[in-house]
Amino acid sequence: MMNQHTEHQRIVITGVGLTAPGAANLTDFRANLLAGKSGISTIDLRYMGVHPAGLCTFAETRYRKKRENSRGTRAGCIGVYCANEALVDAGVDFSEYDRAATGVYIGLTEHGTVETENEVYNVGQYANDVNYWTHHHNPRTVLNNPAGEITMNLGITGPHYAIGAACAAGNAALIQGVQMLRLGEVDLALCGGISECVGSFGIFASFRAQGALAEHEDPTKASRPFDLDRNGIVISEGGCVFTLERLDRALARGAKIYGEITGYGMNSDARDFVLPYGPRQRQCMEMALKRADLRPADVTILNAHATGTKQGDIEECNAIRETFAGCENTWINNTKSSIGHAMGAAGVLELAGNLPSFADNMVHPTINLDNLDPECALPGLVANIPQQLPQVDAILNNSFGMLGINSVVIVERFVAN
């Protein structure tokens, strides 16, 4: 259909930089997802012992010296890598864009937990004498830290800040980028999400106390949304940054276009600290569809947020079942089954993992579905092996978080007017 926006208001994704458990670029990430390969291993954490976790291996000193990595945070290190990779992928060298008109919007579930735990442990080695508390603590733990480290590394002088939206934060940062570009506040947006939370024993312990931390003797089998034998979340680190541009500028410089962000929605459950709420998730998906001017049946791939908790998976499945009833050509998958839950990075990593479907027309599967929970038996659920389609036109990406925050982003195959 004819897009409702002018080329100056249409927002496209032109670059992707990422690091995920098992992959440090989109090509490898996509290959793993299509092969049904899990990126999950284990971590041995202070006080916690060994647990399944998603860890990232990437070229940490490709864009920044070891010294800067030591001074900054793991989240900053991930962010600098992803942002640089995105710019390289997009072919942006700032000859066509002004660094002062570039915005950096980074979604975070939390930040500072890892650094604070480490410092509390550190002063514990010195009889809790706070004279041994590091002067790096505040610059490392301010919420804009990862975004700020990106701007320092790249000399970007436009705005940078963090979007705190629990596990909906990656999508929320993308939405922020779209809005800022449409408002004309910036000309180029680096948007994404980052998580370093595998370094925090407290985050593992809290999920375990809640009965929501996945355990499995084989870590690659631990993340199993929709499966009857699921027993919680696999915590992962990771990051993904997209370059977003207005279509007119992207076309003028001959940019490669991954897809166009045509719809989004965000709302709040206003009910519970941790429990999700399907009816509000449904409203959020409908809001995004309306904004994109799409019917549910127009969605080719729906990437479910499902994390592998019993109630969360069922709640989302109910919302999807109602919204997409009778949509025979809508296929549903789940990226967390392969990479675990990358928290603030989850929304964007999962969207990135599905973006190549516009080119290869494949739907990557939800893996570890050995014993499907009947309450999660959605029509169109792509289980364990990829689904080949004639064409992929629209991807709907769900991302929900604690305190009842819901976000949905719709990306469509780019079609010129």
Place this chain on the structure above:
Amino acid sequence: MTREEIKDVILEIIADIDEEADFAQLDADAPLRDQLDLDSMDFLDIVMELRKRYKMQIPEEEYPQLATLTSCVNYLEPKLKDV
């Protein structure tokens, strides 16, 4: 510790902060920050490392005495004489 040992400790701490630090042309009587790629946070890292290694509390008003390699050694020599 001897003056030479104290000097080595300072250079070792700086090398831990910046593995690319080049001491070949270092003028011991000129400010370290003018010659090496050190900023105020790095300087505080040096102070913290001395505190951790030798339980040494250096008051802020005495930081200027750590400006050059020679002044560092002069300042630390009496404090580290029994180490």
